[in-house]
Amino acid sequence: MMTDFIINKLCIIGVGSMGGSLARALRKNNSVKSIVAYGRNHERLNVAKKLGVVDDVTADISDAVKGADVIVLATPLGAMPEIFQMLKDVIGPESILTDVGSAKQFVIDAAKESFGQLPANFVPAHPIAGTEKSGVEAAQAGLFEQRRVILTPQSNTDSVALETIRSMWQACGADVVDMQVAHHDEVLAATSHLPHMLAYSLVDTLARMDDQQEIFDYAAGGFRDFTRIASSDPKMWHDICVANRKQLVKMLHAFNEDLQRLTHAVEQADSDYLKDTFTRAKQARDKFCG
Amino acid sequence: MMTDFIINKLCIIGVGSMGGSLARALRKNNSVKSIVAYGRNHERLNVAKKLGVVDDVTADISDAVKGADVIVLATPLGAMPEIFQMLKDVIGPESILTDVGSAKQFVIDAAKESFGQLPANFVPAHPIAGTEKSGVEAAQAGLFEQRRVILTPQSNTDSVALETIRSMWQACGADVVDMQVAHHDEVLAATSHLPHMLAYSLVDTLARMDDQQEIFDYAAGGFRDFTRIASSDPKMWHDICVANRKQLVKMLHAFNEDLQRLTHAVEQADSDYLKDTFTRAKQARDKFCG
Numbered sequence: 340m341m342t343d344f345i346i347n348k349l350c351i352i353g354v355g356s357m358g359g360s361l362a363r364a365l366r367k368n369n370s371v372k373s374i375v376a377y378g379r380n381h382e383r384l385n386v387a388k389k390l391g392v393v394d395d396v397t398a399d400i401s402d403a404v405k406g407a408d409v410i411v412l413a414t415p416l417g418a419m420p421e422i423f424q425m426l427k428d429v430i431g432p433e434s435i436l437t438d439v440g441s442a443k444q445f446v447i448d449a450a451k452e453s454f455g456q457l458p459a460n461f462v463p464a465h466p467i468a469g470t471e472k473s474g475v476e477a478a479q480a481g482l483f484e485q486r487r488v489i490l491t492p493q494s495n496t497d498s499v500a501l502e503t504i505r506s507m508w509q510a511c512g513a514d515v516v517d518m519q520v521a522h523h524d525e526v527l528a529a530t531s532h533l534p535h536m537l538a539y540s541l542v543d544t545l546a547r548m549d550d551q552q553e554i555f556d557y558a559a560g561g562f563r564d565f566t567r568i569a570s571s572d573p574k575m576w577h578d579i580c581v582a583n584r585k586q587l588v589k590m591l592h593a594f595n596e597d598l599q600r601l602t603h604a605v606e607q608a609d610s611d612y613l614k615d616t617f618t619r620a621k622q623a624r625d626k627f628c629g
Numbered sequence: 630m631m632t633d634f635i636i637n638k639l640c641i642i643g644v645g646s647m648g649g650s651l652a653r654a655l656r657k658n659n660s661v662k663s664i665v666a667y668g669r670n671h672e673r674l675n676v677a678k679k680l681g682v683v684d685d686v687t688a689d690i691s692d693a694v695k696g697a698d699v700i701v702l703a704t705p706l707g708a709m710p711e712i713f714q715m716l717k718d719v720i721g722p723e724s725i726l727t728d729v730g731s732a733k734q735f736v737i738d739a740a741k742e743s744f745g746q747l748p749a750n751f752v753p754a755h756p757i758a759g760t761e762k763s764g765v766e767a768a769q770a771g772l773f774e775q776r777r778v779i780l781t782p783q784s785n786t787d788s789v790a791l792e793t794i795r796s797m798w799q800a801c802g803a804d805v806v807d808m809q810v811a812h813h814d815e816v817l818a819a820t821s822h823l824p825h826m827l828a829y830s831l832v833d834t835l836a837r838m839d840d841q842q843e844i845f846d847y848a849a850g851g852f853r854d855f856t857r858i859a860s861s862d863p864k865m866w867h868d869i870c871v872a873n874r875k876q877l878v879k880m881l882h883a884f885n886e887d888l889q890r891l892t893h894a895v896e897q898a899d900s901d902y903l904k905d906t907f908t909r910a911k912q913a914r915d916k917f918c919g
Contacts (some may be wrong), residue, residue, distance in 0.1 A: 372708035467847060485848060529835055530848040536891060537827050539910040542888045544880075545819055546913035555917030556818040557777060558756055562918075565824045566856040569914045573907035581898045583916045590834075591892040595885070597834045601826060602881040608871045617863035620829040624859045627845030628852075 344506045346371045350407035351488055352400075353378060354387040356470055357439050358413030359478025362392050364511035367480040377403035379563075387475045401429040409507060412438035412446075416578035419446055421454035425614045430517035435500040437507075441527055443491045445582035459497040462504040465489045465523065466513060467531075473572040484512035491520045533594060535576055536587070540571040547606045634796045636661045638821045640697035640724075642690075642712055644668060644677045646705030647729050649768025651912055652682050654801035657770040667693035677765045687722075691719040699797060702728035706868035709736055713743035713851045725790040727797075731817055732873035733781045733810045749787040752794040756803060757815065757821075763862040774802035781810045818876035823884060825866055826877070828859040 346374040349365065354376040356485055365371040376393040376401050378384045384396035397403050404410050404426065418438060430436065436458060440446040443463050451457050463603040468486040470477055492501050508515045518526075545554050558566075580587060604612035639655065641648040655661040666683040667690050668674045674686035687693050692714065694700050702709055703788055709730065720726065726748060726858035730736040733753050741747050758776040775781040778798040782791050800804045808816075837846050848856075868876060 467703050477639050489637045489847070506770065510716055524793055526844060526847050529775055529838060529844055530852055533853055534831060536888070536895070537831060538855065539907050540888050540891050541824060542826060542910040542914045543886065544884050544905050546909060548819060552917065553891055555818060555913070556777070557816045558918065562820055564857055565828065566914055566918065567854055569910045570906075571911070573904055574910055576907050577900060577903045580895050580903055581900065584895050584898060586890065591888070591895065594831065595888060595892065598826070598830050598881070598885060598888075601830050602878065604886065605826070605870050605874050605881065606878050610867060610871065610875060613867045613870055614863055616833050617829050617861075617866050619836060620859045622831040623841065623845070623862070627842070628848065628856065 344370050344510050344522065346408045346428050347373065348407045348409075349374045350410045352403070352410065352412050353391065353414030353418065353600040354384070354393060354396075355413065355477050355568045356409060356473050357466070358484075359392045359410060359475040360468075360480070360482035361413070361466075361511065362480050363480035364483055365507070368512075370510040373586050375403055383475065383611070387421060390475060390478075390498060391476055392475055394476065400425050406427055407414060407434045409503065410434050410436045412436070412440070413571075415439050415572075415575045416442060416445060416582040418578075420449040420453065423448050423450050425589070427453050430458075432460075434460065434485070435497075437464050437504045438519075439466055440582070441465060441524045441531065443489075443577050447491070447493065447520060449629055457493050457495060459495050460500045462500050463491045463493075463520070464504055464508070465491070465527070466508065467527075468573075469482070471568055471570040473575070474517050480510070483508065486513050488513040488515045489523055490515060491518055493520075501570035518541075524583050524586045525589075527589045532579055532583055532587045532596060533590045535568050535571065536580075537565050537594075539576070542566050542569040553608045625629060633882075634660050634800050636698045637663065637700075638697045639664045640667060640693050640700040641665070641683065641710065642667045642693070642700065643704030644683060644763065645703065646763050646767040646772075647756070648682075648701060648774035649765040650731070650758075650770070651701060651703070651756075651801065653768050654773055655781060655797070657771035658800050658802075660797070660800040664832045665693050665697070665808045667785050668702055673698070673765065680765060680768075681766055681863065682768055690715050690724070694719055694724060695721070697724045698730050700724050700726045702726070702730070705862075705865045706730050706732060706735060706872040708873040710739040710743065713740050717743050720748075722750075724750065725787075725793050727754050727794045729754060729756055731755055731821065731869050733779075734811045735784065735872035737810060747783050747785060749785050750790045750879060751852070752786060752790050753781045753783075753810070754794055754798070755817070757817075758803075759861075761858055761860040763865065773798065776803050778803040778805045779808045779813055779833075780805060781808055781813050783810075783821075801876065814873055814876045815879075818880045822869055822873055825858050825861065826870075827884075828856050829866070832856050832859040832892070840861065 349371045374393040375395040387393045388396050466488045504517045630908045637662050650878045664683040665685040756778045
């Protein structure tokens, strides 16, 4: 951790579990002097202040960003285009802008659309961490420790801005890496967005069966873990699906094809296919996540 | 827990994580005097004995079952028909027979096939507990505490046999319930067998992408839990698929249809469909597994 990294004023736009965890992590590591949160829901803002996650709250965006070293967009993706529109008139040259969105091409396009071109002081970022719990009450200082944060800088991204955001996440204990935008969106579609679709879809399939209560009563050991991510915020996941739909649809089709083949193998009691598939999957899982 | 319940001689056929956990649980609660394991793999049997999970091991089945109060079949499902064939010539009238298989119609059919008719002293049972780890090394005395065990007695099942097996599982801390065979197989297909297929299939889909290592490196928080069950024993799951394929295929088709609809909604950025599905799933998950 860098001990000489200090943000004088941090502005968080959308202080839920992700923005709140960033605030708590930086605070814990003495990497920030003052944190202000901007939002449109006064009640939620006041909870953030009451919990001590932020120092000040405001519903005035020019007030929020004024003199901020770093501005972090931590809203659901769907709100970002409108936030960029508001920011373009109030953001000063002293501020570095970054985000935590799970679909980077979408965020970059939205910023370009609002600013005319991608601002050099904007560093697109995505911390690969999170919890199925939403709201600032779920914010944890340790959320990013030993987790990856992916930065997707563009050709015109200012190098000081880039290194500041890298240092900010390193101060939270994260392992920060750079990646191409398209590759980020593909990797996340595969490893995060697709699993969330499967969890939501499975729980929904079961919930529409007769005897819901009984079905869930008998859910075996692994089921609870397997479906935990279906407790994630529906609005946030709606936005991710829409924002990364090109890559997500590709992965859904690939998975669908594989599952159809597996279904056929079960139907035919094709022992070789079943054993090979399960063995290959177990080996990969044990090798990479063991 | 019943303190007056004692098995003098327990015979476990197939002493892996499930049979081993039963042995450890009964031993811990002083509900068994002597445990003998039958198996065909000497090395595995000796590990069970060395770990103190069982008192004796034998590769002679008539020796194993002789004078046993309770005989528990804890092999993979695929081995059960052959075991029933072997048992029919050696099992005495003093013994109660039970199993731990995840597909009850299959086990009942196999027993009928070998014995000519379903033996009255056979109590089909299924503990809804387990771990993705296999082998007797993974056996835990507490595996069945506060977990369900489903019994699927038939019209001719002896009531003393039934109550003995009920007491055996209660002595392990389990909550024992009776269920119709077809209903058991349907509920388990939905809540256990289908999720395992999805986990195996997802890991397999990802493992066949380029840059496997990278794909798994960036797997987000929920992914590890979501895919944990893909580490389960491939042979055991092959057998479950084949044994319960009628019910499992039905569930796979139902899930496939739902996933196709969801895929279409993502493609079309159908916000209402996505939000409704995710919200319904989150509500069901929070209500039933919260």
